[in-house]
Amino acid sequence: MAIMDMAMAEKTSKILSPIHCISLAGLFLSANSLAGEWRFDPSLGLTETYTDNIELNQLDKQTSLVSQFIIAADANFSSRKLQFSFAGTETLVGYSHDSELNDDYQTLSTSASYALWNDQLHVNGSSSITNVSKNDTSNSLADLVSGDTVQQLSHSAGLQFNSANSDYSLFSSLSYSITDTEDDIGESNGYSALITSENGNAARYIFWQVDGSFSNRENGDFTSENYQIETKIGAITPYKLNPFVRFYNERVTGTLAGSNPDAIPSWGPGIRYQVAKHFLIDLSYNYVRDDTQASDDYVAADIDWQLSARTSLKAGYSKRFFGDSYTLDFSHRSKRLSNSISYHETIEVFDRNNFQEGNNIPLGGTSEKESELVEDNSFSLNKRLAWQSKLTLARTTFSLDLANRERESLSSGVIDDYLEARFSITRRMSPRSDVTVYLDYRKNIFDKDRPEGPRQEDTYKTFSTTYNRSLASSLYAFITLQYLDRQSNFERYTYTEARASINLTKDF
Numbered sequence: 001m002a003i004m005d006m007a008m009a010e011k012t013s014k015i016l017s018p019i020h021c022i023s024l025a026g027l028f029l030s031a032n033s034l035a036g037e038w039r040f041d042p043s044l045g046l047t048e049t050y051t052d053n054i055e056l057n058q059l060d061k062q063t064s065l066v067s068q069f070i071i072a073a074d075a076n077f078s079s080r081k082l083q084f085s086f087a088g089t090e091t092l093v094g095y096s097h098d099s100e101l102n103d104d105y106q107t108l109s110t111s112a113s114y115a116l117w118n119d120q121l122h123v124n125g126s127s128s129i130t131n132v133s134k135n136d137t138s139n140s141l142a143d144l145v146s147g148d149t150v151q152q153l154s155h156s157a158g159l160q161f162n163s164a165n166s167d168y169s170l171f172s173s174l175s176y177s178i179t180d181t182e183d184d185i186g187e188s189n190g191y192s193a194l195i196t197s198e199n200g201n202a203a204r205y206i207f208w209q210v211d212g213s214f215s216n217r218e219n220g221d222f223t224s225e226n227y228q229i230e231t232k233i234g235a236i237t238p239y240k241l242n243p244f245v246r247f248y249n250e251r252v253t254g255t256l257a258g259s260n261p262d263a264i265p266s267w268g269p270g271i272r273y274q275v276a277k278h279f280l281i282d283l284s285y286n287y288v289r290d291d292t293q294a295s296d297d298y299v300a301a302d303i304d305w306q307l308s309a310r311t312s313l314k315a316g317y318s319k320r321f322f323g324d325s326y327t328l329d330f331s332h333r334s335k336r337l338s339n340s341i342s343y344h345e346t347i348e349v350f351d352r353n354n355f356q357e358g359n360n361i362p363l364g365g366t367s368e369k370e371s372e373l374v375e376d377n378s379f380s381l382n383k384r385l386a387w388q389s390k391l392t393l394a395r396t397t398f399s400l401d402l403a404n405r406e407r408e409s410l411s412s413g414v415i416d417d418y419l420e421a422r423f424s425i426t427r428r429m430s431p432r433s434d435v436t437v438y439l440d441y442r443k444n445i446f447d448k449d450r451p452e453g454p455r456q457e458d459t460y461k462t463f464s465t466t467y468n469r470s471l472a473s474s475l476y477a478f479i480t481l482q483y484l485d486r487q488s489n490f491e492r493y494t495y496t497e498a499r500a501s502i503n504l505t506k507d508f
Contacts, residue, residue: 036079190217258410
């Protein structure tokens with residue numbers, strides 16, 4: 001076991017440590033004397049990880065034993081009015097090959113909700129600390145062992161109002177949030193609002209559906225504002241065909257590149273066809289009110305099919321300011337098998353996914369341009385497709401997770417593509433032990449539509465197996481073996497790494 005240097009330099013932090021946060025939360029709950037159920041679970045853990053390539057090089061591999069001493073606390077409080085949860089860790093990390101790299105890291109996930117006014121109005125708040133990859137082009141799998149992470153802090157507070165009965169349902173929220181990062185990239189603050197409403201089962205003459213969102217965020221002198229609203233109002237007839245009018249509007253504006261300052265509202269007549277009691281098809285023809293003719297009139301369609309309590313399908317087609325737009329949500333579950341498939345398109349700002357070519361870096365007599373992570377001051381269109389499948393047998397569970405994200409900068413047109421696939425098997429060996437094996441495949445393509453080839457293309461292949469064992473009522477251990485093979489069109493990013501980890505955790 002490596003001896004960690006306990007005289008680590010204290011990092012500058014923008015928030016209190018997790019231990020301070022849980023102490024304050026406990027005082028808050030005690031001071032209010034709220035009658036409810038309280039649970040507090042602290043723990044101590046030690047993980048020793050041997051890696052044969054700590055610096056992630058193709059040649060001249062450096063071995064290291066990485067020690068992680070983990071102080072953790074989980075807490076939950078539940079009453080009629082208040083719901084509170086907390087999970088935080090303080091991890092001291094030491095490296096046998098270079099003690100100057102020793103450091104400490106925090107994680108935090110906490111949320112609280114207090115009910116007001118007949119439990120319909122809630123005051124919500126949340127905070128989180130995560131350690132994210134410093135630069136996805138350098139290492140998309142960065143963690144505390146490799147050490148190439150930065151701390152990201154997120155805080156939010158707001159109000160939520162929910163009301164539902166046989167006549168209508170209404171969900172609405174207003175929140176303010178802040179995101180801070182250790183390297184000042186991806187920071188922003190601002191507020192957002194959501195509203196969703198539709199008629200209830202008791203409606204006899206009029207039906208409606210309203211979905212709207214609004215967001216205003218800023219980072220220094222850069223501001224962004226976007227809203228999106230869709231409204232359908234129709235008449236209920238004794239027949240399966242019900243006429244309605246659809247209104248849609250969306251605007252993306254601000255001082256960021258890629259904004260669309262001119263909103264392009266549209267409206268049009270439509271027909272709702274009730275195929276069955278829980279099967280609706282909406283079809284509308286929409287006229288675009290736009291003097292610049294930036295978009296033609298278009299047809300929009302939606303399907304809402306609740307096949308059963310276990311199976312549902314929602315799909316839609318429309319046009320937005322960037323072109324054709326699609327949505328999909330499908331879920332099905334049986335006694336042992338569950339599947340879910342989703343596809344969504346969102347406009348995002350101030351993320352950590354903007355890269356530019358940096359200085360030339362010589363390598364073996366050649367020259368390669370490094371992709372540098374830079375501040376993102378532009379709007380981006382993100383298309384996400386995900387499929388999750390799980391088969392649960394008596395003692396074995398099979399899981400398949402597929403995800404693809406295409407990110408397009410609306411200012412430069414640069415497209416980055418992220419693909420991830422993971423297949424895992426968990427086998428319960430005894431009431432006190434289990435084994436998990438997974439295969440993970442990731443492929444990141446940056447600037448994939450460049451005529452002379454993508455700026456960078458990385459492939460990560462990971463094989464891992466973990467044995468978990470309960471040694472006593474509050475003492476746990478695991479052993480993990482992992483092998484990573486990374487291939488890149490940049491030679492310096494091609495390498496392999498093998499790890500072996502052992503952990504011991506004590507709950508109190």
